[in-house]
Amino acid sequence: xxxxxxxxxxxxxxxxxxxxxxxxxxxxxxxxxxxxxxxxxxxxxxxxxxxxxxxxxxxxxxxxxxxxxxxxxxxxxxxxxxxxxxxxxxxxxxxxxxxxxxxxxxxxxxxxxxxxxxxxxx
Amino acid sequence: xxxxxxxxxxxxxxxxxxxxxxxxxxxxxxxxxxxxxxxxxxxxxxxxxxxxxxxxxxxxxxxxxxxxxxxxxxxxxxxxxxxxxxxxxxxxxxxxxxxxxxxxxxxx
Numbered sequence: 001x002x003x004x005x006x007x008x009x010x011x012x013x014x015x016x017x018x019x020x021x022x023x024x025x026x027x028x029x030x031x032x033x034x035x036x037x038x039x040x041x042x043x044x045x046x047x048x049x050x051x052x053x054x055x056x057x058x059x060x061x062x063x064x065x066x067x068x069x070x071x072x073x074x075x076x077x078x079x080x081x082x083x084x085x086x087x088x089x090x091x092x093x094x095x096x097x098x099x100x101x102x103x104x105x106x107x108x109x110x111x112x113x114x115x116x117x118x119x120x121x122x
Numbered sequence: 123x124x125x126x127x128x129x130x131x132x133x134x135x136x137x138x139x140x141x142x143x144x145x146x147x148x149x150x151x152x153x154x155x156x157x158x159x160x161x162x163x164x165x166x167x168x169x170x171x172x173x174x175x176x177x178x179x180x181x182x183x184x185x186x187x188x189x190x191x192x193x194x195x196x197x198x199x200x201x202x203x204x205x206x207x208x209x210x211x212x213x214x215x216x217x218x219x220x221x222x223x224x225x226x227x228x229x230x
Contacts, residue, residue, distance in 0.1 A: 035217050046224050047158075047166065047209055052217035063217050066123065099165055105178050108156045108213045112165040 002026045002104040004113035012094075012120050018087040022100030022113055029081045030055060035103055036083040038074065040096040041115075050098075053083055090120045124148055124212050128222035134230040141197040143225045145210035150190045154214035157186055157195045160224075161206045169208075170195065197227075205229055 008020035022036065029036070037052040051064040053074040064072045073086040087094060097117050101109040125148040135141045145155065153173040158166035168177040170186035173193060183198040197204055207226045213219040 037217060047211075047221040049219050049221070054217065065218070101165075106156075106168065106171040106175070107216070108154075108168065108171045108211065108219070109166075110168040110171070110177055112167075115165050 002102065002111045004100050004102065004111055006098060006100050006113045006116040008116060008118070010116070010118060012090055012118060013122050014091055014120055015089055018085070018090050018094060018118055018120070020085045020098055020100075020116065020118070021082050022084070024081045024083070024102075027104075028078075029076060029083060030058070030078045036074075036076065037101050037109060038085045039099045039101060039109075040094075041099070042093075042096045048096075050085065050087075055083075092120050094118070095120045124151060124214070124220050126210055126212055126220055126222035128208075128210055128225045130225060131223070132226045132228060134228050135200050136230045137202060138199050139230075141200055141204075141227055143195040143197075143208055143227070145188075145193040145195070145222050147191045147193075147212055151212040151214035153189050154212060154216065155186070155188065155193050156211045156213065157184075158209045158211065159204075159206045160209065166209060200227070 003025045005023045012018045034056045038050040054061045055076045071088045076083045097115040099115045101112040104111045127146045129144045155173045157170040160166045174186045185196045187194050207224045209224050210222040
């Protein structure tokens with residue numbers, strides 16, 4: 001059964017880059033779901049889709065939320081069975097719980113990591 | 123961007139009663155609609171996808187209906203573990219997707 005686990009710094013300074021990794025277990029990132037996504041949830045607020053990377057046939061395609069597109073980069077590391085999120089030029093508005101998620105037994109996000117809280121503060 | 127609007131924001135229900143949650147899309151999303159349950163400090167849990175298909179392991183008291191722009195999640199008889207926040211998500215333009223703002227189901 002597919003499982004996901006986020007990791008990365010919990011505190012990031014304003015204007016710097018937020019970098020998170022999602023480790024995939026119970027399946028291979030290059031032969032399982034193919035779609036690997038990131039979501040976030042600011043304190044006390046709802047969920048926001050950040051972006052998704054599709055990886056298949058040793059190539060990847062990325063899809064980003066229009067409002068974040070200029071600051072987001074996603075990638076896959078097949079050797080580590082991980083995918084990652086980079087969000088540049090962060091501000092306090094980027095403070096949130098960040099989740100990685102993927103489809104496994106459905107056509108949408110049915111496997112989620114536990115989430116990691118990232119605070120943007122000096 | 124497709125905007126998802128959920129109502130009501132808060133629903134007060136007694137255990138054993140029926141709960142009906144609504145979700146409206148700003149344009150048609152066909153049947154590409156999912157419902158998630160989220161409890162405090164936990165990740166969202168997929169309940170329903172394809173507007174009406176229960177995800178693996180989800181109890182039969184959860185049911186979804188609708189298509190196009192109007193969707194409903196029904197919990198037939200609320201159990202104590204069902205008090206949570208529920209989000210709808212459209213994924214008609216997969217892999218992009220937008221979530222509603224959530225409905226909190228609280229104990230009456």
